[in-house]
Amino acid sequence: MTRLSLHRLTPLAAALALAAALALAAALPAAHAAPASAGTDPELARELKQMREQLQKMQSAYEQRIAALEGRLAQAETQAGQAEKVAASATAQASEARQTAAQLQQASLRPPGQASSFNPEVSLILQGQMARLKDINERSITGFWGPGGHDHGGQSADKRGFSLDHTELVFSANIDPRFRGVARLAIIDGEVEVEEASVQTLGLDHGLVVKGGRFLSDIGYSNVQHPHEWDFADASLMQKVLWGGHGYRQDGLQVRWVAPTDLFFQLGAEAGRGDAFPGTDRNKNGSGSGALFANLGGDVGSSHSWRTGLSYLNTRASNRQSHFEDAAGLGEVLGQFTGRSRTWIADFVWKWAPEGNPKVRNFKFQSELFRRTEDGGLSCADGVTAACANSDSSAYRSRQSGGYAQAVYQFMPQWRVGYRYDWLSSGQISVDPGAYANFDAGNAAFSAYRPKKHSLMVDWSSSEYARLRLQFARDQSMQGVTDNQVILQYIMSLGTHGAHKF
Incomplete structure (x- = not known):
């Protein structure tokens, strides 16, 4: 088996x-x-x-x-x-x-210094100049009140020789998905000033943006620009007579709305303390000043873009000071204005860059026009001069205007040339001649003079963070004085810096 x-x-x-x-x-x-x-x-x-x-x-x-x-x-x-x-x-x-x-x-592709929740944007702006100017004891603009009171340099910060401009320290970052904060400190000669300290919303519906704190007002075009953003070494005559040269600042609230249209259309309103020139701090509840602005802009083809705007500022002053020379030779007279100040501004900007690329060549035309009216009373704080011997108060009324136009052309990478023309009209000033006939030898503060200024500049930028500028100007803003000026300026930015507005 x-x-x-x-x-x-x-x-x-x-x-x-x-x-x-x-x-x-x-x-x-x-x-x-x-x-x-x-x-x-x-x-x-x-x-x-x-x-x-x-x-x-x-x-x-x-x-x-x-x-x-x-x-x-x-x-x-x-x-x-x-x-x-x-x-x-x-x-x-x-x-x-x-x-x-x-x-x-x-992070490697992010532009240098872009902020994050734990690393805010930090930048330091270094700015200075060497200026050749005529030796003038007290610079002013004939026919216009300066914002400086007894600060004789209030109308113009021009200095002869070497000088250091404001050093700006800036912090900015998104606080969280709903808010963004900005703080800007200006440092000069041992003094620190808070130029901006504001918070604005992010991602609100319907094109709304709300900003609160201290900020530069959006009236006009150039008011929101800081000195290192200017295309020229100094402010326009218009900026100097309206705000003192450094822009109108609000401590308050701003609301902006951008329409959902093909063209850029923006409306905005501001309410603030109103303590900056031409107003004064009246220590009152509620708003001391109000502003409205509207902007419209768009593109023309692929190489051209434009923007236009209209703005209005309403504020009040109480004992706003300005000084005058007494014709009797008894020294200065301190005048004080109390009343209402209203300002209208129209602006226009046109930009060109081949196919929208400004790296090699670009052109920018910019212009602003203003009209200011003031109504109130003028008083004399010093009662010991001949100018105040008969009367220490008078009705005051003024209608003044002016503007500027400028063009800047980048003809090759890193090099630009520019020209600006400034003009002002002291307009109509009504004041009691019996009370103030002796104010200021020749009544320069109330003169019907038309100040003007021509400026020509050329600048070279080694990068977006460093610029050298040479400027020539013929300044005829003071009656009877022609000041041929030469300014050599440097502007350097350390750290990150946010994009500038249009």
């Missing part, structure tokens, strides 16, 4: 053989019992016994193999679970690494 070898069978065949053997083994006792009782052949009994022994061995062997397989399966499942955990951890680490790499890549 041929014996069955289990080692030569495949696992499937062995399993089938095992199942058949088990079934046979179950049937053998009954089959064996019947023949035994009938006197079965001893040879058959021996073969059946051998088959039972082989089946038992097969069963034992397969039970051991099944147990081993189950152990290996349990170990494999355990290892697979651990592998899944390791894979999940590796996936998380890889994802985190990819995010970190993306952040590092964005």
